[in-house]
Amino acid sequence: MSAVRYRITPSHPEAHLFEVEIDIADPAPDGQRLSLPAWIPGSYMIREFARHIVRIEARDGIRAVPLTKIDKHTWQAAPCEGVLRVRYEVYAWDLSVRAAHLDTTHGFFNGSSVFLMVHGAEQQPCEVDIRPPAGRTYKEWRVATTLPEAGGRAGARRHGFGLYRAASYDELIDHPVEMGSxxxxxxxxxxxxxxxxxxxxxxxxxxxxxxxxxxxxxxxxxxxxxxxxxxxxxxxxxxxxxxxxxxxxxxxxxxxxxxxxxxxxxxxxMSDAYRGFLGLCSHEYFHAWNIKRIKPAAFEPYDLTHENYTRLLWAFEGFTSYYDDLALVRSGVITQDDYFKLLAKTVTQVMRGGGRLKQSLADSSFDAWVKYYRQDENAPNAIVSYYTKGALVALALDLTLRSKTRGAVSLDDVMRHLWQAHGQTGVGVPEDGVRRAAEAVSGLKLKKFFAEATEGTEDLPLDDLLRAVGVELGYEAAGSTPVLGAKTANEGDTVKLTQVLDHGAAQRAGLSAGDVLVALDNLRITASSLDALLKRRQPGDEVKINAFRRDELMKFRVRLDAAPADQAKIVIAPRVSAPARALLKQWLGRG
Structure with missing residues (x-):
């Protein structure tokens, strides 16, 4: 038996409870310490999974062993003799990809939300016995995971309940488990x-x-x-x-x-929805290289007790966001025109956020823990996404390398260099490592490019870069209807402002996020009428809007704006030179 063996059982699916047991063969002589991660790699926010532990106890044979909680996710066991068994229940009702979910139809868990880490044994091999729920109701359930089967008579069979193994705690929590029919x-x-x-x-x-x-x-x-x-x-x-x-x-x-x-x-x-799903699959698959194995030095190793800061998420999430759609067109799953539409959508998302002019990509990466993953009503005005703008930086770097080396070097070569130098060696990428990799494979001096693209807040010169490969980037208004410069949400038949954009008509008039719109020029505003009321006005018209802020009725005079020309459109240029055509074919081809 391994020094640490886990057992997890969906003990009460109807109550959303997993029961977990840990047998520790050689507990620390001065008292074993155990803790649950505060976050899960890939989702940069403190989530405090330990709050879902609803009951915990420890025993040494038949004798109870006192457990003392010493912080929000750590327990200290009293010194004991023999095997220490810790038993606890985890409430699993988070229908997301980050934690655990259990009901009478299925069970899912990430190890980081259910398996306590045994301090001092983090690098030791461990085993986990995944057990089925009791009762004939669940006789058709099976298991899906990439945890290796333990082998031998006790080992699980593929897709079966039973014993699995992991080389370390880090490996144990990096194989999510799905169970059900x-x-x-x-x-x-x-x-x-x-x-x-x-x-x-x-x-x-x-x-x-x-x-x-x-x-x-x-x-x-x-x-x-x-x-x-x-x-x-x-x-x-x-x-x-x-x-x-x-x-x-x-x-x-x-x-x-x-x-x-x-x-x-x-x-x-191919529907837009299916195309989006393929893009999601492509994104997560690319991460098997770019973040799971090519990692920032700050993540080597992960410290799951608190935030791990890096200014490089734009490279790991942003570059992955660039390649997720690029892989669709290069593999022939979507057409070139489809790809241009997806790329234009990304450009549009970035250009519609005023935060891009205030926050750099490096700062966005560093502050992900408190800003990107905890967005509020002011988010569009204050932050830039290291996913979307990071993807545009990848595009700009790719096209820069292709253009300046006449097609001899591309971002593909940079990714392969990072894979060989860092992914295959386990050496983390230093904070300037992406720039150094790009310079190493291209022979170009790129310090200015990276400083402006990742440390600055100016818009990227995408129109010039795309023109060099025979592609035109333009912008148009989303429509002719005048706009309030705010985002809304319908609550039943009422309309609430959720975000008020910088310098827009609503902000200038004094409207705020959370205001419930009541009437426009004495006509009731409903979920179905707001757009119709605005369509009957012209940009520059002044309208009177009544709105509730909390329980107070307020009046505002709003001068409507024209819809901004912020919707990107990307097409092949009417005239494309032979060198540009060659670069375009190479860029969107198979390598």
Whole structure:
């Protein structure tokens, strides 16, 4: 038996409770300390998973061992003899990709939200016995995970309950587990077995999904070079009525999607929703290289007790966001025109946020813990996304390298360099490591480029860079209807301002986030009438708006603005030179 053995049982699915037991063969002589991570790698926010532990006790044989809680997620056991057994219950009702969820239809957990870390044994091999819930109701349940089976008579069989193993605590918590009566589909990419596990009601064209994923996965494996860094990969998909999210792991990903995002049987055209789902899969798969193995030095190793700061998330999330859609077009899953639409959408998202002119990408990365993952009503005015603008920096760097080296070097070469120098060696990327890698493979001096793109707040020169590959970037207004310069949400038949944008009509008039709009020029504002009322006005018109702020009725005079020309459009230029055409083909081709 390993020095540390875990057992996890969905003991009360109807109450959303997992029971976890830990047997520690050699507890610390002065008293064993245990703690639960405060966050999960890939989601940069303190989540305090220990708050979901509802009961905990420890025993040494038949004798109770006192446990003292010494901070919000750490317990200290009294000194004891023999095997220390810690038993506790975890409340699992977080339907997301980050924590744990359990009911009578399925169970899901990330190890970081259910397995206490045994201090002093973090690097030791451990075992986990995954047990089924009791009762005939659950006789069809099985298990999906990339945790290695323990082997031997006690070891679990593939997709079965039983004993699994991990080389360390870090490995243990990097293999999420799904249990239930899920659908299972398989394919191979570059000879590597892949599984698509889907939980929740759905009706899909499984053959199409597997073929599209195969092409995407093979392109990514070949980008970095065979063999893939895993022996098997699993897409764990939770299909719901309305949902979206993904979290990367070393040989799997947990995904949350709307069931309508999945490809419908017999559908000839690719829907926008399905295209988006493929982009999500592509994004999380790319992370198997870029963040799970190519890591910032600040993450080597992770300290899961508190924030781990780096100014490089724009490279790890942003570059991955660039390649997720690029992989779709390069693998032939979507067309060039489709890719331009996706790229234009990313440009639009960045340009519509005033925060891009205030916060640098490096600062956005550093402050992710308190800003990006904890957005409020002022977020569009105050922050820039290291996902979307990071993707545009990747685009700008890629096109810069291609243009200045006449196609000899691209961002692909930089990623391969990072993989060989850091991903395959386990050496973390220093804070200036991405710039140094780009300079090393290209021979160019790029200090100014990176300073302006990641430390500055000026807009990127995308129009010039795209023109060099025969592509035009333009902007147009989303429509002719005048705008308030605010984002709204419908609550029943009422309309509430959720975000008021800098320098917009609503802000100038004194309206604030949280205000409930009541009337425009003495006509009632409802969820269905606001747009119609605005359409009857012209930019520059002054209107009277009545709104409730808390329980006070207030009046505002609002001078309406024209819709801003901030919707990007990307098309092939009418005239493309031969060198530009060659660069374009190379950029959107297969390498």
């Amino acid at each position: 899920f659908a299972l589909h398989t394919f191979k990419a570059c000879g590597v077995p892949h599984e698509v596990v889907i939980t929740g009601h759905h009706d899909i064209d499984a053959a199409r999904l597997c073929e599209d994923l195969r092409r995407i996965c093979e392109w990514q494996i070949r980008l970095f070079g065979e063999p893939a860094p895993f022996e098997r990969y699993v897409f764990l998909v939770m299909a719901v009525g309305d949902g979206y999210g993904g979290l990367e792991h070393r040989s799997s990903t947990a995904l949350l999607c709307s069931r309508n995002d999945l490809p419908a049987p017999g559908a000839a055209a």
